[in-house]
Each structure stands twice: as C-alpha cells, then as structure tokens.
Amino acid sequence: MNPTDLPQDGTGPLxxxxxxxxxxTGRGRSVEAVRDLTFAVGAGELVCVVGPSGxxxxxxxxxxxxxxxxxxxxxxxxxxxxxxxxxxxAVVFQEYGRSLFPWMTVQQNVELPLKQxxxxxxxxxxxxxxxxxxxxxxxxxxxxxxxxxxxxxxxxVALARAVAYEPHILLMDEPFAAVDAQTRADLEDLVRSLxxxxxxxxxxxxxxIDEAVYLxxxxxxxxxxxxxxxxxxxxxxPAERDQLGTRSSARFGELRAQxxxxxxxxxxxxxxxxxQQSRAEEDAAGPEPTDSPVGTR
Ligand code: ADP
Ligand code: MG
Numbered sequence: 001m002n003p004t005d006l007p008q009d010g011t012g013p014l015x016x017x018x019x020x021x022x023x024x025t026g027r028g029r030s031v032e033a034v035r036d037l038t039f040a041v042g043a044g045e046l047v048c049v050v051g052p053s054g055x056x057x058x059x060x061x062x063x064x065x066x067x068x069x070x071x072x073x074x075x076x077x078x079x080x081x082x083x084x085x086x087x088x089x090a091v092v093f094q095e096y097g098r099s100l101f102p103w104m105t106v107q108q109n110v111e112l113p114l115k116q117x118x119x120x121x122x123x124x125x126x127x128x129x130x131x132x133x134x135x136x137x138x139x140x141x142x143x144x145x146x147x148x149x150x151x152x153x154x155x156x157v158a159l160a161r162a163v164a165y166e167p168h169i170l171l172m173d174e175p176f177a178a179v180d181a182q183t184r185a186d187l188e189d190l191v192r193s194l195x196x197x198x199x200x201x202x203x204x205x206x207x208x209i210d211e212a213v214y215l216x217x218x219x220x221x222x223x224x225x226x227x228x229x230x231x232x233x234x235x236x237x238p239a240e241r242d243q244l245g246t247r248s249s250a251r252f253g254e255l256r257a258q259x260x261x262x263x264x265x266x267x268x269x270x271x272x273x274x275x276q277q278s279r280a281e282e283d284a285a286g287p288e289p290t291d292s293p294v295g296t297r
Pocket of ligand 1: 024025031032051052054055056057058059060225
C-alpha cells in the first residue's frame with residue numbers, strides 16, 4: 001500500500017511525515033540518523049514502526065513530538081506544521097523510571113500535565129485521573145509512589161498519564177522493552193484495548209518484529225541507519241487478538257516473516273555497500289560467507 005494513499009474522508013491524514021531527514025552535528029562530526037522518511041498516519045489508526053536499534057526511531061519520535069528540529073523535511077500534524085510540542089499529543093517513553101517524578105504520588109504524576117489545560121476544573125481533572133488509573137488497572141494505588149511499584153506498574157502509570165490527557169495522538173517509544181515477558185504481553189493487550197475503547201491514534205515504535213505485527217494495523221519497516229522506510233505492511237489479522245491464538249496463527253507467521261525478510265535484505269544490502277562490494281561482485285566471487293555482524297549499529 002502506498003502510505004500516502006490512505007482513506008481520509010477528504011480531510012487529509014492526522015500526521016504527515018514528508019522526506020524527514022535528521023543529521024546530528026557537533027564536536028566536529030556528524031551522524032545522519034534519519035535519511036528519508038515519508039509516511040502518513042490516518043485518524044484512529046494504530047501504526048507500528050519497527051527497525052533495528054540505532055535506526056533512528058527515537059529521533060523520529062522526538063521530531064514528531066516537536067522536541068528536536070529536523071534537518072529537512074516536513075512534519076504536519078492535524079493540518080499544522082510541527083514547531084514545538086503539539087497540544088494534542090502525548091508521549092510514553094521507554095524509560096519509565098525516569099519519566100515519573102519519584103516525590104509525587106501516582107495520582108499527582110498523572111494529574112500534573114492536566115494542570116496545563118486551564119479549561120479543566122479541579123473536579124474534572126480528578127475524574128480524568130481516576131478514570132485513567134482505572135483503565136490501566138491501577139485504580140487502587142493512587143496514593144503510592146512510583147518507586148513502590150514494579151516496572152510494569154510504573155509503565156501503566158505513564159500510560160495512564162498519557163490517556164488522562166485525552167490526546168488525539170499517542171506516541172510510544174519502545175515502552176515495554178524493559179519489562180518481563182508476561183508483563184509485556186499484558187501491556188500490549190492493554191494498549192490495544194485502550195486504542196479500541198478511546199479511538200485515539202497511536203504511533204508505536206519498537207525493535208521487536210513480533211510486537212509490531214501483534215499490535216499494529218500497519219507496520220512501517222525501517223532500514224538500519226541512515227534510515228529509510230523499507231515497507232508499509234497492512235496487518236490483516238482479526239481486530240480481536242489474543243497472545244496465544246494470534247501469535248500461533250499461520251497468518252501471523254507469514255506477516256512476521258515478511259517483515260523479517262525486509263530487514264534481512266536491507267542488512268545484506270547495507271553490508272555489501274559498507275564493504276565497498278556490490279552484490280554483483282559478491283556473486284561473481286562465489287558463495288563467500290556474508291553474515292558479518294554489521295547493519296544494526
Ligand atoms: P533508535 O531509537 O532506533 O535506537 P536513535 O534515534 O536513538 O535510534 O539513534 C539513531 C542514531 O543517531 C544512532 O546512530 C545514534 O547514535 C545517533 N544519535 C542519537 N541521538 C544523538 C545525539 N543527540 N547526538 C548525536 N547522535 C545521536
Ligand atoms: Mg530508541
């Protein structure tokens with residue numbers, strides 16, 4: 001599917017990323033983290049972005065969140081260019097340990113961003129906090145401090161904080177990479193149920209192919225750095241998913257193989273060009289081992 005050809009009811013995509021490039025410069029050297037990313041996300045979609053570590057996923061999210069200026073390209077959210085943190089956006093970062101304030105209770109952490117919304121009365125704020133904590137299964141710990149909670153619970157608090165803010169779009173940067181497998185599975189299901197219930201648009205970044213296929217309606221496959229979009233895969237799994245049934249289905253296996261294959265092919269291409277050796281030269285030289293550990297820096 002062409003990512004720019006989404007059905008949009010004539011209103012245009014919610015998020016439009018065009019020819020995004022980001023080069024970090026400083027201390028006499030430059031790193032081209034993102035070379036050329038173009039894609040669009042429609043209102044209400046759940047889109048996963050998958051790519052190897054160092055592919056520029058965090059860089060991409062920081063640019064979309066208005067925290068980092070792109071070197072070139074255009075970012076348009078809800079029809080307006082992104083020039084700073086957009087009001088209708090919430091972000092959940094990977095490092096829950098650093099994203100919550102340890103001296104504030106769970107309730108205070110979730111309420112804090114709502115204080116920026118001057119139109120909200122105090123009772124309405126408290127209602128939003130209560131509902132969000134209940135939605136993530138933490139209705140009974142509003143008075144606890146983050147450091148009294150497990151990693152998975154802390155990430156639930158971060159999720160509740162994002163949900164309470166009632167964002168139009170929610171960005172998530174490898175939010176479950178640091179929790180154990182069972183907790184991670186529960187949190188993935190929580191994300192899908194929140195998405196289905198709230199109708200929020202989600203852009204979910206991960207390095208985990210299985211997680212991307214399990215969660216997404218679409219998966220954008222990124223190459224290693226310097227990064228481009230390799231593929232935009234429509235995930236035609238049923239809307240109701242469950243960890244055991246979905247992940248063991250034949251279609252799930254096909255989709256994950258498709259994404260995995262794209263990344264492997266990109267790695268091989270990258271490895272060949274990094275070694276100043278074209279695929280044609282490699283072929284002519286015979287079946288040399290080509291599994292050198294490059295391509296995912
Ligand atoms: P990912 O999130 O996919 O792991 P990042 O966006 O964190 O990737 O990083 C992409 C590339 O940009 C990496 O090579 C990384 O070292 C580099 N990079 C990230 N942040 C900075 C920075 N502030 N200054 C210089 N280089 C950076
Ligand atoms: Mg990252």
